[in-house]
Each structure stands twice: as structure tokens, then as C-alpha cells.
Amino acid sequence: MAPSAMNQRSEWIRSLSEAQPLPYWLDDPGRPRPEPALTTSETCDLLVVGGGYSGLWTALIAKERAPQRDVVLVEGREAGWAASGRNGGFCAASLTHGLPNGLARWPDEIHKLQELGARNLDAIGAAVARHSIDCDFERTGEIDVATEPYQAAELRAWHEETARRGLAEDIEFLDTEAVREQVNSPTFQAGLWDRRGVAMLHPAKLAWGLKRACVELGVRVHEHTPALTLKPYGAGMAVRTPYGRVRARQVALGTNIFPNLVRRVRSYTVPVYDYALMTEPLTPAQLDSIGWKNRQGLGDSANQFHYFRLSADNRILWGGYDAVYPYGGRVRAEYDDRPETYAKLAGHFFTCFPQLEGVRFTHAWGGAIDTCSRFSAFFGTAHQGKVAYAAGYTGLGVGATRFGAEVMLDLLAGERTERTELEMVRKKPLPFPPEPFAWTGIALTKWSLARADAQGGRRNLWLRTMDRLGLGFDS
Numbered sequence: 001m002a003p004s005a006m007n008q009r010s011e012w013i014r015s016l017s018e019a020q021p022l023p024y025w026l027d028d029p030g031r032p033r034p035e036p037a038l039t040t041s042e043t044c045d046l047l048v049v050g051g052g053y054s055g056l057w058t059a060l061i062a063k064e065r066a067p068q069r070d071v072v073l074v075e076g077r078e079a080g081w082a083a084s085g086r087n088g089g090f091c092a093a094s095l096t097h098g099l100p101n102g103l104a105r106w107p108d109e110i111h112k113l114q115e116l117g118a119r120n121l122d123a124i125g126a127a128v129a130r131h132s133i134d135c136d137f138e139r140t141g142e143i144d145v146a147t148e149p150y151q152a153a154e155l156r157a158w159h160e161e162t163a164r165r166g167l168a169e170d171i172e173f174l175d176t177e178a179v180r181e182q183v184n185s186p187t188f189q190a191g192l193w194d195r196r197g198v199a200m201l202h203p204a205k206l207a208w209g210l211k212r213a214c215v216e217l218g219v220r221v222h223e224h225t226p227a228l229t230l231k232p233y234g235a236g237m238a239v240r241t242p243y244g245r246v247r248a249r250q251v252a253l254g255t256n257i258f259p260n261l262v263r264r265v266r267s268y269t270v271p272v273y274d275y276a277l278m279t280e281p282l283t284p285a286q287l288d289s290i291g292w293k294n295r296q297g298l299g300d301s302a303n304q305f306h307y308f309r310l311s312a313d314n315r316i317l318w319g320g321y322d323a324v325y326p327y328g329g330r331v332r333a334e335y336d337d338r339p340e341t342y343a344k345l346a347g348h349f350f351t352c353f354p355q356l357e358g359v360r361f362t363h364a365w366g367g368a369i370d371t372c373s374r375f376s377a378f379f380g381t382a383h384q385g386k387v388a389y390a391a392g393y394t395g396l397g398v399g400a401t402r403f404g405a406e407v408m409l410d411l412l413a414g415e416r417t418e419r420t421e422l423e424m425v426r427k428k429p430l431p432f433p434p435e436p437f438a439w440t441g442i443a444l445t446k447w448s449l450a451r452a453d454a455q456g457g458r459r460n461l462w463l464r465t466m467d468r469l470g471l472g473f474d475s
Contacts, residue, residue: 012346015360016277021337023086024278024317024363025204032208034078034223035215038244042220044072046412047239047248049227049261051075052084053397054254054390056210057405060127062252063217065409071219072246074239076226076258080207083256083397086367088276088307088319090142090297091206091398093121093197096424097375098396099167100158105374105470106424113424114167120403121199127402128201131216133209135202136312141170142198142297143191145179150456151301152176152190159192170196183298184291185352198297200309203398230261230387237386252408253389256397257331257370262382262389267431268372269392270329270438275341275366276319277349278311279359287314289355303449306348315362318349325442328435336366369395373471374429376400379407388412392429430471 020027046069048059059073095117096102096110103110128137146152155173162168172193174182179191215221222241229240236249239261253261257271297309299320306320322341326332342364350357372378372392377400379390388411390404397404407425410417419425432438448463459467 008350009347011357012350013343015346015350016339016342016364017360019277019342019361019364021364023204023365023367024311024315025089025202026081026085027363028204030208031204032211035211035221037224038074038222038241038246041245041247042072043247044070044220045249046071047237047246047251048073048254049239049251050254050256050258051077051079051207051211051221051223052082052254052256053207053210053401054256054404055252056084056207056214057402058252058254058408059214059219059221060210060217061402061405062409063214063219067217071214072248073214073219073221074225074227074241074246075221075223078223079211079221080204082258083367083369084207085204086276086365087203087395087398088297088309088317089201089203089311089398090307090309090396091121091124091137091199091201092142092396093117093399094396095120095376095400095403097394099162101375103165103167105376106422109423110165110167112418113422116403116419117399118197121197121399124399124402125199127213128206128209131209131213133206133213135205135209136200138200138295139196140198140200140295140297141193141195142299143174143179143182143193144299144301145183145185145188146190146301147187148302148456149189154457155190155192155301170194180291182291182294182296184289184355186354187352193296199399200295200297201398202312206398227255227261232383232386237383249386250412251387252405252412253387254401254405254408256391256393257368260389260391262387264382265380265389265391267434268378268429269370270325270432270442271331271368272371273324273326273335273338273366274319274369274395275322275338275345275364276317277342277345277361278363279316279318279356280362282314282316282356282359286356286359290353302453304453306345306352308352316349316353318345321345321348323446325439325446327439329438331368335368337364338366341366369393371395372429373432376424377404378428379404379411379425380428381411385412385414430469
């Protein structure tokens with residue numbers, strides 16, 4: 001490595017010298033106190049397991065649909081402490097992990113899926129306003145940017161195809177000059193700006209606000225209360241916790257990456273660890289040097305992609321690229337911190353924004369995403385319809401979990417709705433194989449994706465075969 005390159009890398013590393021290894025969103029003096037743990041036996045109409053977005057939306061909507069319904073929610077740690085408080089704060093309308101994935105898998109339903117997704121995002125905004133949730137909700141949209149010539153050509157071709165299919169409303173193609181007018185990076189060569197389909201928000205404040213709204217509507221919330229077992233009990237179900245038990249007529253499982261209480265569901269997801277950095281607040285001069293006046297979310301078009309955005313106080317969150325699968329699918333706190341990935345991300349950040357040289361990072365963190373082989377959520381019931389579950393959001397759960405909550409409640413009610421009639425809801429993805437096959441297949445896929453990025457997007461035989469089978473690996 002040349003001396004100048006070594007000096008540059010050293011400066012990138014120094015930018016991390018004061019970064020705290022904890023999620024920026026959760027490092028907030030306004031973080032609410034946890035609700036008391038369950039220490040008795042309780043009965044209820046509906047028990048919700050999990051205090052992330054999936055469980056919180058389920059409990060809230062259940063009470064809004066039927067205020068007289070007796071609802072209990074149990075959370076193993078604190079509401080929003082896991083993926084719901086560690087993500088990038090992109091709240092997308094897409095229910096299918098993006099339009100390309102949805103169009104490839106459910107072409108006959110894609111217009112309905114897009115409509116339902118748009119309505120779902122509108123409903124999130126309405127709930128934020130109705131319950132006075134202060135979570136920095138901004139309907140700014142998102143730009144997918146190309147950083148290579150082949151990516152620019154692909155974005156233009158994709159925009160033309162979606163326009164022919166009537167799916168490009170509020171989506172604008174930006175050439176090099178236009179995309180850099182929005183956000184000034186020397187690496188940007190084109191972009192697709194989805195003006196209405198994505199909102200930015202403070203993810204932890206959304207979770208905390210949903211918890212408060214649940215409590216105010218009468219949901220009994222118990223934090224530091226892991227659900228240990230799920231068994232039939234009379235006409236309903238019983239869940240055992242460390243100090244008590246809950247008997248319920250129905251149970252909704254929103255545990256996502258954590259081991260599902262319905263064992264047969266576990267093989268459908270694997271944990272993928274994703275990492276992010278947060279800068280110090282930019283000065284007015286620094287902000288002016290990169291533009292970004294419209295505050296869109298951004299993501300690049302590589303297989304190993306980055307996502308980045310501005311916070312309410314004008315910090316830049318910079319995440320993605322590495323997607324780390326631990327052998328055996330273990331979920332452990334020690335995987336939440338990965339200095340080698342932070343160093344890599346810092347280098348990528350300054351390559352994208354060289355005009356921000358000297359900016360320091362204040363926070364660096366990671367967390368597990370529940371990935372499934374089709375990239376978007378799947379749903380089902382167990383125990384003769386008394387238990388419902390949703391999982392597999394693969395990184396786009398900030399918005400889609402509200403839709404998933406409605407699906408679970410529809411399934412528990414035994415109702416045929418426009419949601420339960422969807423093929424996406426009725427059918428499941430292929431499960432992941434056992435070890436060592438899962439680790440080997442994922443490792444080969446990651447290697448192939450990196451190779452495709454380095455070779456103009458050309459996909460090798462392994463990736464083409466995975467495409468034909470409808471299988472994938474993503475974060």
C-alpha cells in the first residue's frame with residue numbers, strides 16, 4: 001500500500017476513535033423506563049409475544065379494532081431494544097422488500113401489493129399523528145443511486161420497465177447532474193427517486209411511542225419477561241415466563257429473529273448481522289458541501305449495498321455492506337460489535353463524501369436481522385388457529401410490520417380479507433437447510449455477490465441457479 005493510501009486509511013480509522021459501541025437511537029435521555037416484569041399468573045383474550053414493532057403494532061391495532069379486548073404483551077428485554085431500535089429508520093411502503101423482488105415473485109398481485117403498501121405507510125403516518133408519537137417522521141422519499149456505469153444503465157432500464165407496467169408513479173430517474181444536484185457525491189452516476197414511498201423516522205422513538213400508546217389504550221405490557229414455552233391449555237394457550245404464566249384465548253408471535261415458540265417455523269429464518277455508523281452533527285458548511293436539502297434516504301445499487309440518511313440533528317447514518325451470518329444461526333450480544341466492519345464502513349463513507357474529511361463518528365453498532373429466502377415476510381397459524389405468527393422481514397420491517405400485524409389479527413379472527421387472500425400471505429418461502437449446508441450456501445452466495453459487484457454486475461452460475469429457484473440471501 002502506497003504511503004498516501006496508508007495515511008488516508010489511518011485518518012479513516014481515527015474517525016472512529018471516539019465512537020461508542022452502542023446504537024445511536026437507543027442512546028437517548030428520553031428513553032422510557034421499562035414496564036414491570038410479570039410476576040403472577042394472568043389471563044387475557046390476546047397475548048402478544050415480542051415488544052418490537054411487530055408485537056407493538058399487533059397489540060395497538062387489536063385494541064383499536066376492539067377496545068373491549070383484553071390484551072397482554074410480554075417482551076424479553078425492553079420494547080424496541082433489538083432490531084426495532086437499531087435499524088436505519090427507513091420506513092418503506094414496500095411490503096415485498098422492494099418492487100423488483102415483489103414483481104419477480106408475485107407479478108399477478110404486484111399492483112395490489114403496491115396499493116396495500118401505500119395505504120399501510122399512510123396508516124403509519126396517521127397513527128404517529130393520532131397518538132402524538134414524536135419520532136421525527138419525514139415523508140422525504142428515497143433515492144437508489146448508481147455508483148457504476150452498468151448500475152446507471154440498469155436503473156434507467158428498470159424505470160422504463162416499471163413505467164410500462166404502470167408502476168412508476170412518483171418515481172423519477174435522475175441522470176448524473178440531477179442526482180448530484182440532490183446529494184453531491186463524486187461517486188454518484190444516476191439515481192431513482194421514489195418521492196412518496198419511503199419516510200424517515202427515529203426508530204427507537206417510534207417503538208417507545210407505540211408502547212406508550214398501547215399502555216394508554218389498556219394493554220398490559222410486561223418487559224424483562226421472556227416467553228419460555230407455549231402449550232395448549234383448555235380452549236386456549238398458556239405461555240410460561242420466568243416468574244409467572246399467561247393464559248390466553250389467542251397468541252400472536254412477533255419474535256422475528258429470536259427462536260419462535262412454534263418450532264417448525266424456526267428453519268425459515270436465519271440471523272444476518274448488519275452494522276452502522278453515526279457521525280457527529282454536520283456543521284452548516286459541511287452540510288452545504290453535500291447539498292441534501294430534500295433529506296431523502298439513500299441507498300446504492302450494489303449487491304453489497306450501503307444505506308445512508310440524515311438524522312433530525314443533521315448527523316449522517318451510514319450502514320450496510322457487510323452482512324454477517326454466524327455459523328449455526330446463533331444470536332449473541334457479542335456479534336453486535338464488529339470493529340473490522342466499522343473500519344471498512346468508515347473508508348466507504350469518506351470515499352463517497354471526500355468533502356467531509358475530518359468528520360468523526362460518535363456511535364457504531366450492529367444487530368441481527370431475520371432473513372428468509374424470499375426476502376419478505378411470511379405468515380401462518382398453529383395450534384388449530386389459536387396462534388398466529390409473522391417473521392422474515394429481512395431488513396424492511398419498519399413499515400411492513402404494521403401490515404404483518406393486521407395479517408396476524410385477520411388470521412386469528414378467521415377472516416378472509418384482501419390481505420389473507422394474497423399469495424404472499426398464503427404461501428411460505430423455502431426453509432434454509434441444516435448446518436453445515438446453510439453456512440456453506442450462504443458463504444458461497446456472499447462470495448458470488450461480491451464477485452458480481454467487481455465484475456460489472458455479471459452473475460455467476462451459482463447466482464443464476466439461485467435466481468431460478470427463487471432463493472437468496474440479503475440484509
